[in-house]
Amino acid sequence: MLNINKLALFLFFVSHAIIAQTLKSPEEYFGNATGSKFHFHHQLIGYAEYVAANKPENVKIFPLGFTTEGRPQMIVAIGSKENIQNIEQIRKSNLQNIGLMAGAGNKNIPTIAYLSYNVHGNESVNAETSVKVIYEMANGTSDLAKKVLKNTLILIDPCVNPDGFDRYSQWYNRYLGKKPDLHAASVEHHEPWPGGRFNHYLFDLNRDIAWQTQKETQQRIKFYNSWMPHLHADFHEMGPNSTYYFPPSAKPFH
Numbered sequence: 001m002l003n004i005n006k007l008a009l010f011l012f013f014v015s016h017a018i019i020a021q022t023l024k025s026p027e028e029y030f031g032n033a034t035g036s037k038f039h040f041h042h043q044l045i046g047y048a049e050y051v052a053a054n055k056p057e058n059v060k061i062f063p064l065g066f067t068t069e070g071r072p073q074m075i076v077a078i079g080s081k082e083n084i085q086n087i088e089q090i091r092k093s094n095l096q097n098i099g100l101m102a103g104a105g106n107k108n109i110p111t112i113a114y115l116s117y118n119v120h121g122n123e124s125v126n127a128e129t130s131v132k133v134i135y136e137m138a139n140g141t142s143d144l145a146k147k148v149l150k151n152t153l154i155l156i157d158p159c160v161n162p163d164g165f166d167r168y169s170q171w172y173n174r175y176l177g178k179k180p181d182l183h184a185a186s187v188e189h190h191e192p193w194p195g196g197r198f199n200h201y202l203f204d205l206n207r208d209i210a211w212q213t214q215k216e217t218q219q220r221i222k223f224y225n226s227w228m229p230h231l232h233a234d235f236h237e238m239g240p241n242s243t244y245y246f247p248p249s250a251k252p253f254h
Contacts, residue, residue: 023054023139026131034132037176038124038169041071041162047131048076048158055138057081058149065219068200071162073219078137079153083110090153091227098228114155114229119206121164121196123237124172130158155229161198161205161216168196206234 027033029047052059058081064073077087094112096105115133117126137145137154148154159165168191175188183189194202199214208217224232238244 023051023135025135038172040169041159041166044127044131044158045072048134051134051138058084058140059138060084060087062223064223067163067216069163073216075223076134076156076158080149083153094228100228111152112227112229113152113231116157116160116234118165119160120236121161122168122191124165124168125237126235127159127165130156163200164196164198
């Protein structure tokens with residue numbers, strides 16, 4: 001009888017561990033299909049924290065601070081178990097390798113990719129996409145995720161402009177009908193001034209990268225400079241009738 005009880009207890013803990021490591025997708029977590037609605041900033045941050053709590057061996061959150069309106073800024077780091085365990089050594093080695101920190105860095109470090117979503121708050125598909133990327137990479141079961149995590153450490157900023165994003169999502173959800181109206185004259189396609197593009201003080205944070213007058217930018221650049229990633233992808237969203245934007249070609253600084 002004692003052995004049976006031990007076996008039952010063992011199976012309980014094993015099954016509990018397996019369940020704990022199974023991540024809910026954003027669809028399962030929010031209860032709606034991706035792209036069917038815009039969420040609020042605290043919901044997206046809540047999902048990132050949920051993933052980090054359930055995948056601590058692959059995910060680490062770096063708090064950056066708060067916006068003027070009190071919304072948290074964070075970076076979600078995702079990598080292999082080994083890279084997350086050695087994440088500080090990877091950061092220091094990268095800075096040493098490029099001469100920004102004294103010492104001889106380890107040359108055999110993973111690529112550091114920094115992904116920024118939603119610097120313009122009303123380009124809100126970006127923040128919704130970020131949680132999908134967080135799930136896919138943290139879950140690590142797809143062939144793509146396995147390939148990426150094999151040699152890459154990912155730093156994700158899920159929403160660069162939290163105040164602008166929430167201004168837009170609150171307005172949009174307030175005016176959205178039971179079903180989306182595709183007619184161009186519908187009120188849901190005509191966001192009033194000042195819109196969600198800007199932050200609390202109506203600064204375009206995309207431009208503020210140059211001047212760094214806003215606390216969102218200052219907090220983010222401090223983190224960025226402490227890492228100096230090899231790749232930075234800045235995601236935007238074009239309008240339905242706009243062509244894709246490409247700037248004039250120029251020689252890169254680096």
